[in-house]
Each structure stands twice: as C-alpha cells, then as structure tokens.
Amino acid sequence: MAEKKIKAEKPTGKLGILLPGMGAVATTFIAGVHAVNKKISTPIGSLTQMGRMRIGRRDKDVVSKPLISEVVPLQNLKNIVFGGWDIYEDNVYEAAMNAEVLDQNLLKKLKPSLSKIKPMKAVFDKNYVKKLDGKHIKRGKNKMKLAEALMRDISQFKKENNCDRLVMVWCGSTEIYIKESAVHKTIKSFEKGLEENHKDIPPSMIYAYAAIKMGIPYANGAPNLSCDIPALVKLAKETGTPIAGKDFKTGQTLMKTILAPGLKARALGIEGWFSTNILGNRDGEVLDDPDNFKTKEVSKLGVLEQILEPDVHPELYKDLYHKVRINYYPPRGDAKEGWDNIDIRGWLNYPMQIKIDFLCRDSILAAPIVLDLAIFLDLAKRSGMHGIQEWLGFYLKSPQALPGLHPEHDIFKQLEKLENTLRYIAGEKLIDHLGQDYES
Numbered sequence: 339m340a341e342k343k344i345k346a347e348k349p350t351g352k353l354g355i356l357l358p359g360m361g362a363v364a365t366t367f368i369a370g371v372h373a374v375n376k377k378i379s380t381p382i383g384s385l386t387q388m389g390r391m392r393i394g395r396r397d398k399d400v401v402s403k404p405l406i407s408e409v410v411p412l413q414n415l416k417n418i419v420f421g422g423w424d425i426y427e428d429n430v431y432e433a434a435m436n437a438e439v440l441d442q443n444l445l446k447k448l449k450p451s452l453s454k455i456k457p458m459k460a461v462f463d464k465n466y467v468k469k470l471d472g473k474h475i476k477r478g479k480n481k482m483k484l485a486e487a488l489m490r491d492i493s494q495f496k497k498e499n500n501c502d503r504l505v506m507v508w509c510g511s512t513e514i515y516i517k518e519s520a521v522h523k524t525i526k527s528f529e530k531g532l533e534e535n536h537k538d539i540p541p542s543m544i545y546a547y548a549a550i551k552m553g554i555p556y557a558n559g560a561p562n563l564s565c566d567i568p569a570l571v572k573l574a575k576e577t578g579t580p581i582a583g584k585d586f587k588t589g590q591t592l593m594k595t596i597l598a599p600g601l602k603a604r605a606l607g608i609e610g611w612f613s614t615n616i617l618g619n620r621d622g623e624v625l626d627d628p629d630n631f632k633t634k635e636v637s638k639l640g641v642l643e644q645i646l647e648p649d650v651h652p653e654l655y656k657d658l659y660h661k662v663r664i665n666y667y668p669p670r671g672d673a674k675e676g677w678d679n680i681d682i683r684g685w686l687n688y689p690m691q692i693k694i695d696f697l698c699r700d701s702i703l704a705a706p707i708v709l710d711l712a713i714f715l716d717l718a719k720r721s722g723m724h725g726i727q728e729w730l731g732f733y734l735k736s737p738q739a740l741p742g743l744h745p746e747h748d749i750f751k752q753l754e755k756l757e758n759t760l761r762y763i764a765g766e767k768l769i770d771h772l773g774q775d776y777e778s
C-alpha cells in the first residue's frame with residue numbers, strides 16, 4: 339500500500355456542505371464556522387483547523403510538527419457554503435436559537451448570515467422517527483421519486499451557490515432500528531426497493547443514495563444504517579465516492595475508547611461497565627422512544643466488545659457486564675451528563691472502581707466532528723479515494739469497516755491510521771514507531 343502513489347488535487351472554488359437535519363448539531367456547526375471566519379471564536383476540537391502531526395524523524399533538533407492543513411491541501415473555511423434539509427421551516431438562526439446550545443449574544447452577531455440559510459423540504463416518514471411531526475416535507479409517488487427530488491435539490495444548490503464540489507453529512511434524527519436485509523444487498527435490489535417503497539429503506543438511505551449516486555462524499559453522524567449496507571458501498575465504489583459512518587463519537591463513547599484501551603494495555607481486568615446519561619435536547623426526546631433507542635444502544639454497545647476482545651482475553655474480560663442507558667431529562671437541554679461506573683480487577687483479582695462524571699455538551703463535541711468529516715471526505719475525493727474510508731473511523735462510534743474486517747475502536751490506533759493516511763496522501767514517509775533507524 340505504501341508504494342502506491344496518490345496525489346491530492348488542490349482545492350479550487352467553493353465547497354458546499356449539505357446537511358440533512360438542521361437541528362442542534364448542524365446549527366452549532368454552521369454558526370461555529372461563521373464565528374471562526376469572523377474571528378470571534380476558535381475552532382477547538384477540530385483537527386483540520388488546529389491539529390498538528392509529526393512528519394519525519396524524532397531527533398530533537400529536526401522534529402517537525404506542522405499543522406495538518408500544512409501537510410495536506412484542505413479546503414479553506416472561508417470558501418465553504420452550507421445547505422440542508424429539515425422537516426421544520428426554521429432558518430439556521432431560528433433553529434440555533436431554539437436549540438439553546440450557543441450563547442444568544444454570539445448568535446445575534448451572526449444573525450444576518452445565519453438567517454439566510456433555509457432548509458429545503460425534507461424526505462421524511464414518521465414511521466422511522468415517531469416523536470417528530472414536521473410539515474416541511476416532500477411528497478413523492480415512491481422512494482425513487484423522492485431520491486430524484488433530492489438530486490434536483492442538490493444540483494440546484496450547487497448551481498445557485500456556484501460550488502465547485504459538495505459533501506453531505508447526515509445530522510438528522512436517529513431512525514428506528516433496522517437490520518440489514520435482502521433489499522440492501524445489491525444496487526439492483528436496492529433500486530427496486532426504492533421503486534416499490536420497501537419498508538427497510540428509511541429516509542437516511544434515500545439521502546445517502548442520492549448523494550452517492552451523484553458522486554458526492556457522504557458521512558453518517560447517526561447510528562442508523564444509512565450508507566452502511568452492501569448496495570450503497572458498491573454504489574460508492576462504482577461512482578468513485580468516499581463514504582464514512584456511523585454515529586459521531588462524542589461524550590461517553592469518546593471517554594470509553596480513550597480509557598478501555600489504556601486499561602487493556604496494562605492487562606487490567608474489567609468486570610462491569612455501567613453507563614447512564616441524562617439529556618434534554620430533541621435528540622434525547624427522539625431517543626426516548628424504545629425503537630429509536632435500540633439503534634443507539636447497538637451502536638454504543640459494540641465498542642467495548644471490540645476493544646477488549648473477551649474471546650482472546652477470557653481471564654480478563656469474559657464476564658464483562660456492559661449496560662448503557664439514556665434518559666430524557668428536559669431541564670438539562672443539550673448539556674448532557676454521562677456517568678460511568680467501571681468495576682475493574684487488579685493483581686491477584688483484587689477489585690477496584692473508577693467513576694466518571696462527564697458534564698459535557700453534546701453539540702459542542704459533535705460540531706468539530708462534522709467539520710473534520712466534511713473536510714477530510716473532500717480531501718479523500720480529491721485524492722481519488724472511494725468506498726469506505728476506515729481512517730475516518732476516528733470520529734465515529736460504530737465505524738464502518740471494509741467487508742470481512744473488524745472495525746477498529748481504539749482511539750489511539752484510529753489516530754495512527756488517520757495520521758498515516760494523511761502522510762500517505764501527502765507522499766510523506768509513514769511512521770511505524772519502530773525506532774530502529776535511531777540505533778547507531
């Protein structure tokens with residue numbers, strides 16, 4: 339792989355970022371980029387804007403840690419426009435005010451530009467998100483017609499905003515749990531399913547299909563399958579489209595994928611990991627429905643199993659009891675609280691406990707992820723990469739892996755893969771941390 343040469347084309351013109359779902363995360367992201375461009379705030383949490391990485395040797399006098407944006411050609415924030423769809427008509431300023439994530443004084447300073455961004459009519463079906471009931475939705479004879487309507491929206495947006503390239507990041511609500519089935523297997527069966535309104539094709543898959551069919555990179559920030567089905571993976575290969583999913587890795591799972599690899603690295607046993615959350619935003623309300631929560635639960639539960647590998651280390655993790663709860667608690671709004679109780683075992687099987695109480699802000703943690711996924715997917719496209727972008731699993735709770743491979747959840751391995759992919763794109767030497775070349 340390291341020998342194969344690829345070259346990223348330089349970004350020219352405007353990049354359009356399209357967001358199905360313009361709620362708390364999407365509006366916090368858009369407002370944030372506007373605030374950064376106006377120089378009234380800082381893009382903390384975004385690697386594409388603030389991250390540095392090592393290039394070359396580690397010698398004291400030559401060590402080089404340039405900004406990632408100096409290593410690979412990334413789209414400049416100043417040259418980005420935003421569009422999207424929602425089932426409510428509120429413009430981005432109104433939706434951001436309703437979401438109550440960002441300070442009203444900050445939003446007022448951005449009002450002229452944010453008010454101009456209005457959502458297009460959504461493809462929506464209440465059967466997949468029972469708690470919501472918007473009226474700003476498209477009508478169509480079948481799901482294929484709805485996909486075509488989305489493609490027309492996309493072409494019109496591109497033309498009106500004079501965009502050179504587009505990317506799409508799903509920021510819509512979590513849909514009910516759907517298992518992969520026969521309709522998802524091939525492009526043919528999927529397209530037939532669209533024509534026949536198959537029940538296993540929820541709106542998020544219709545957006546994903548529209549984007550991928552047009553060669554527009556697509557990332558999925560929610561845990562529903564969306565582009566994580568063989569038919570859309572194949573379509574992505576055919577149309578030369580990079581894709582990534584699923585589910586932004588933000589609060590509790592971020593902590594889990596930081597801590598669990600560390601405990602495992604020191605051969606400490608884990609007997610139980612109980613995680614519970616309270617949150618009161620619209621996402622919390624949607625997840626209050628058992629069918630929607632099931633989708634999130636599956637996404638959150640896979641993480642520990644994959645990191646700890648109980649089959650490989652039965653003495654340490656065979657009896658692991660892992661439980662995840664999410665409780666809708668309106669007073670907290672977006673300011674979620676996530677508690678973890680971890681029962682661990684040390685030398686001679688002596689028990690110990692770790693408690694985490696993370697008072698986080700859901701959308702503040704998610705917004706930089708939306709930005710980085712969009713910017714890196716655009717880089718991937720310009721570099722001729724297509725299909726599943728495993729290196730972007732760094733940002734995701736339930737990373738999509740290449741067929742036949744286990745997904746990698748350990749955040750440190752994910753970071754190494756991300757950095758080496760960037761070195762590879764930049765034509766720099768990969769770093770394997772072996773260190774033999776320093777021996778005299």
Ligand SMILES: NC(=O)c1ccc[n+]([C@@H]2O[C@H](COP(=O)([O-])OP(=O)(O)OC[C@H]3O[C@@H](n4cnc5c(N)ncnc54)[C@H](O)[C@@H]3O)[C@@H](O)[C@H]2O)c1
Pocket residue numbers: 358359360361362363364423424425426437460461462463467470472508509510511512513541542559560561585586587588589619620621624699700701703704
């Ligand atoms: N904030 C986080 O930390 C975090 C982490 C991981 C995943 N997520 C996921 O990101 C997504 C967005 O989160 P949020 O807090 O912004 O939720 P939100 O409820 O504030 O926003 C979601 C928006 O999507 C809209 N929507 C629903 N179905 C749609 C459709 N078919 N087409 C267009 N719009 C649609 C809703 O009307 C709503 O405005 C959720 O699925 C959530 O589970 C969030």
